[in-house]
Amino acid sequence: MKTNYSFGRDTLSAKDVKHSLGLSGTFALWLGANVVVTTILTGMLLVPDLNFSIAMSSVAIGSIIGAIPLVLVGLMGQRTGLPSMVLTRRAYGPIGSRAISLVNMCVLIAWSWIQALLAGMSLNYAIESTTGYSNLPLMTILCEVVVVLIVLRGHIGIERVERWAALVMMGLAALVLYQLNKHYDVSMLLDMPAENRNGITLGIAFDIVIATAFSWISSSADYNRNCKSGVIAVWGTWAGYVLAAIVAMGLGAVVSGLSVLNGMDQTYDPTRLLSGFGFGLPAALVIFFSVMTTNVMAVYSATLSCMNVAPSMTFWKPALVIGMVTVFGALIPGILDQFQNFLLIIGALFIPAFSVMVADYYLVGKEGYDEGLLTATQQQGRSTAFIAIGSYLIGATLAAYWTLLDPLPFGASLPVFIITGALYWLGASVLVKTPVESYK
Numbered sequence: 280m281k282t283n284y285s286f287g288r289d290t291l292s293a294k295d296v297k298h299s300l301g302l303s304g305t306f307a308l309w310l311g312a313n314v315v316v317t318t319i320l321t322g323m324l325l326v327p328d329l330n331f332s333i334a335m336s337s338v339a340i341g342s343i344i345g346a347i348p349l350v351l352v353g354l355m356g357q358r359t360g361l362p363s364m365v366l367t368r369r370a371y372g373p374i375g376s377r378a379i380s381l382v383n384m385c386v387l388i389a390w391s392w393i394q395a396l397l398a399g400m401s402l403n404y405a406i407e408s409t410t411g412y413s414n415l416p417l418m419t420i421l422c423e424v425v426v427v428l429i430v431l432r433g434h435i436g437i438e439r440v441e442r443w444a445a446l447v448m449m450g451l452a453a454l455v456l457y458q459l460n461k462h463y464d465v466s467m468l469l470d471m472p473a474e475n476r477n478g479i480t481l482g483i484a485f486d487i488v489i490a491t492a493f494s495w496i497s498s499s500a501d502y503n504r505n506c507k508s509g510v511i512a513v514w515g516t517w518a519g520y521v522l523a524a525i526v527a528m529g530l531g532a533v534v535s536g537l538s539v540l541n542g543m544d545q546t547y548d549p550t551r552l553l554s555g556f557g558f559g560l561p562a563a564l565v566i567f568f569s570v571m572t573t574n575v576m577a578v579y580s581a582t583l584s585c586m587n588v589a590p591s592m593t594f595w596k597p598a599l600v601i602g603m604v605t606v607f608g609a610l611i612p613g614i615l616d617q618f619q620n621f622l623l624i625i626g627a628l629f630i631p632a633f634s635v636m637v638a639d640y641y642l643v644g645k646e647g648y649d650e651g652l653l654t655a656t657q658q659q660g661r662s663t664a665f666i667a668i669g670s671y672l673i674g675a676t677l678a679a680y681w682t683l684l685d686p687l688p689f690g691a692s693l694p695v696f697i698i699t700g701a702l703y704w705l706g707a708s709v710l711v712k713t714p715v716e717s718y719k
């Protein structure tokens with residue numbers, strides 16, 4: 280069959296990893312990832328339910344802590360050269376890993392739908408305000424087609440785009456903040472009273488801030504396996520992620536707070552809000568770029584997840600099929616209304632899943648984390664799959680209980696992460712007697 284060389288030829292194998300990402304590239308990638316309209320929306324949910332300074336403190340503290348597991352899984356990718364979903368094969372075995380990969384693929388596609396729709400709204404606004412022409416479905420499809428074209432070029436294409444797009448976006452975000460501050464008294468936000476609108480308590484706020492960081496874990500090794508060194512993977516990711524969370528959630532919190540102070544409706548469309556202040560165009564562009572940089576990462580990771588389920592696939596085929604699904608799925612009506620529930624559900628699903636994986640590699644042992652994972656039909660290293668799946672189920676149940684039935688004052692994310700990891704570690708240390716070959 281004819282191979283088209285303009286397509287990326289990314290594989291799951293560590294042998295094909297080129298270590299193309301230096302510190303600035305890694306930083307730009309994670310900044311570009313997390314400065315995105317959905318993270319801005321998360322910031323909007325926090326104010327006015329919480330006082331502005333409390334909201335921003337929970338963003339900073341939650342992101343600094345939440346990024347730690349993200350960094351740890353990214354470092355596993357850098358050290359092994361393997362993508363995130365391949366790494367799950369060690370603790371969960373090949374079948375458990377397939378199940379996780381399918382869920383991950385669906386979640387990434389859902390992110391992409393939500394974000395493509397919001398990007399479409401922004402592009403539509405930008406075009407309508409300059410030319411008068413409006414066509415939301417067309418703009419949504421156009422945005423996602425650009426995303427798919429970038430993804431088809433593989434991780435090298437993504438890394439190239441992220442660098443300049445992250446720069447443009449930060450410039451535009453600074454402009455939007457500058458304009459906001461010029462036209463409104465932003466310091467009034469500090470004295471604004473808290474008011475319950477979205478049912479957000481401090482615990483829930485902390486939870487969704489941490490869940491946002493965790494939501495990236497399932498992709499972190501996919502990109503960080505290309506980092507030049509472990510130090511770059513750790514610091515580039517951590518700094519880029521945390522700065523992005525503060526900028527994006529901060530932007531959302533400011534916009535939401537100002538809209539309340541000025542008696543406007545809170546809306547899910549930040550462009551509409553900002554256009555109420557008279558500068559929707561730069562805001563629309565921030566949103567547009569933010570989605571481009573994030574959706575390429577979501578669609579690329581969904582492709583690698585799919586390849587982990589069916590490893591014989593050539594990269595461009597799942598990329599194209601998933602791309603088409605993300606182009607048209609964005610047109611499903613009503614998806615935005617489910618956003619807050621979606622955040623809580625992925626928190627409950629993913630936090631215990633990756634807690635097990637982090638405990639397995641960093642506490643139980645590095646044995647089995649190698650290229651053999653790609654071909655082994657049985658679990659490599661210790662046979663821990665049943666303990667992994669058991670701990671996961673307990674963790675997910677606790678997460679659901681503490682999220683839906685009996686919310687904890689400090690949120691479910693952290694306790695679930697710690698309890699699940701500890702259960703797995705205990706189980707694997709006590710119950711599994713495989714002789715330990717230390718990995719050095």
Ligand SMILES: Nc1ccnc(=O)[nH]1
Nearest residue numbers: 317390494495573577
């Ligand atoms: N984990 C993610 C957070 C926000 N957007 C995404 O596409 N993915």
